[in-house]
Amino acid sequence: MKENGKVTIYDISKKLNVSAATVSRALNNNPKISSKTRELVFAAAKEMNYKQNRLAQALKSGKSKNVGVIVPYINRNFFSSIIRGIEEELGPHGYHVIICQTHEQMATEVEQVNTLLNTQVDGIFMSISKTTNKTDHFRKVLNEGKTLIFFDRKLDIPGVSSVVIDDFKAGYLATEHLISQGCKRIAHFAGDLNLEIYKNRHDGYVNALKDNGLKADPDYIFTTLSSVESGAAAARKMWELKKKPDAVFSASDYTALGAIQELRKFGIRIPEDFCISGFSNEPFTKYMELPISTIDQTPLRMGKIAAQVFLEQVDSTQKLTIEKKVVLSPELVVRNSSDRSLLKVAVQ
């Protein structure tokens, strides 16, 4: 064995006194090679512990069989679950997944896109950062003939496919559910309304109210960051209102949790006096003593579907820009924080 353990087709070709071309063909099961030679080559390859160099292959073919995934932070459950989905779907097809974080900074996002392109990835999956307001870097990806796929946080760019959940429907579902529990004055802890996803959740909330004959009161809408503290602060503000709400649809599980903790301090009983629903189905929501109702965004499925869309596009021979917009249905997860049905049974 050579130093470094680097065995190439040339080493095999020398050993067998055939050309490297023959070895390559044999290894790739080219029908033009006689079965006798093929067997010799395979045997030698095994014996010499030959390993195909995917780098050389990629350079020649123009396909690296690598894809990039860009997310704000890897260790958020939602994103890591999506990444898991992508990996599980793409792995069996021989792709490797390269991950990058933006830390919510557009500058970093642009840089990540550039280095991924340098690395010759075959495609890029991404959820845009909160601060992204330019699209040049996305167009660059397209210009290089690479597949670009947005998931969850997207921008509308011609030629770019996306996989998102129906945030409007999610907001609608959650709000409707609160209404069904008898709540009449439903507040909303909103996220940054400049982001499409939060805007849609908000709009779903408003529409559900209207469709059920309830008024959408602007005083009932609180802008929050996705954190427990922010939720607690919003809850305090909310409780300063003369006409106090009797429920809240929170665009984040963290703010929902903050609200629960804060409202408890005021002696509010949940769900008896107040119902609450979060968003994202973070793992902690189901483990609480008072499990929190929430919206499941099915991130694993989202990742798998994004990967499937990629596979369809990358294999397509047509040069046309195909774009596919997948909108997944969110799943309402009803738990104790908003479920009064269990309550009635207990009371009866």
Place this chain on the structure above:
Amino acid sequence: MKENGKVTIYDISKKLNVSAATVSRALNNNPKISSKTRELVFAAAKEMNYKQNRLAQALKSGKSKNVGVIVPYINRNFFSSIIRGIEEELGPHGYHVIICQTHEQMATEVEQVNTLLNTQVDGIFMSISKTTNKTDHFRKVLNEGKTLIFFDRKLDIPGVSSVVIDDFKAGYLATEHLISQGCKRIAHFAGDLNLEIYKNRHDGYVNALKDNGLKADPDYIFTTLSSVESGAAAARKMWELKKKPDAVFSASDYTALGAIQELRKFGIRIPEDFCISGFSNEPFTKYMELPISTIDQTPLRMGKIAAQVFLEQVDSTQKLTIEKKVVLSPELVVRNSSDRSLLKVAVQ
């Protein structure tokens, strides 16, 4: 611009009527190139939107500037945090991180190692799967001259560096803490004792007991899987004992949670009647109404340090096999589930 947006140094060299070698040298700031030429090249490169092809570079240099990270599942907070740490440390050095999952299957692990080697990664970071009992695939990595680094779940192989936490100390700390709260009959919810990490946690527990004059009762040790259900089941079994424990050190936060839920059903007050400590500092532990004491494994730090060890080794010119064993100190996080000090204050 050429079709595909693929601009090479040859395109630049043609445009400027110089050789590709000159272009390459200019771009790499080789001092042999006159500043005039260099400027021309840079200007042309910018104008033509030239992008370096890292694949070609990697093939030539033998360094891909990619590393692989293999974990059981990406979307476990502990692992995704480690990955985040690795990415954040390595990114600024120009490395990309490729992620792979084993689903705890050795066969998959072996395959992942092989494909990563084919891809010519410069190094591999991994936490071995629960079912791994062979080491051939690790030796293969070493034979190819690649850096291998274990984190958290390791095997002792010469030439392989590792970054782990001191699980013995963690078990000791947690147990000692329970003792300090006045607990005398401390049980242990153990993991699979064939895995080094769980064995060490167990041993730390036993030693803490002994050092404090308490007897380690085999009846007090329950083997569990890392799940809420398993914790609940263990708690039930535990409560069938004649001599009931007054505390448990659980090797997993999930089993700790299961135990808390189950013990509540028996009317046990925590921490008044029973103290409990988990392990891992899963996000949910701090959000509970009764926040759970636990051990923080500082995964982000673990990832960063693993990356630093990699950087040291990969840059080292010496061909010697260097190995570095880093053992991080765990951090005991005391919360309400085992903190009686707050209690006394309240009582006073």
Place this chain on the structure above:
DNA sequence: TATTTTAGTGCAATCGATTACACCTAAACT
């Protein structure tokens, strides 16, 4: 003025695998 430096470039091989094209041999055909 003759000769040695030095700066700046080009040539061509190289990394490892793939593949169009050319070529040769033996079998199959008219």
Place this chain on the structure above:
DNA sequence: AGTTTAGGTGTAATCGATTGCACTAAAATA
């Protein structure tokens, strides 16, 4: 027998960047 055909291999170019060696012209030195 002469010629086509198919099967099986080799040659050499290619993907894009890097780099040892050779070379030229101008500058520095004797």
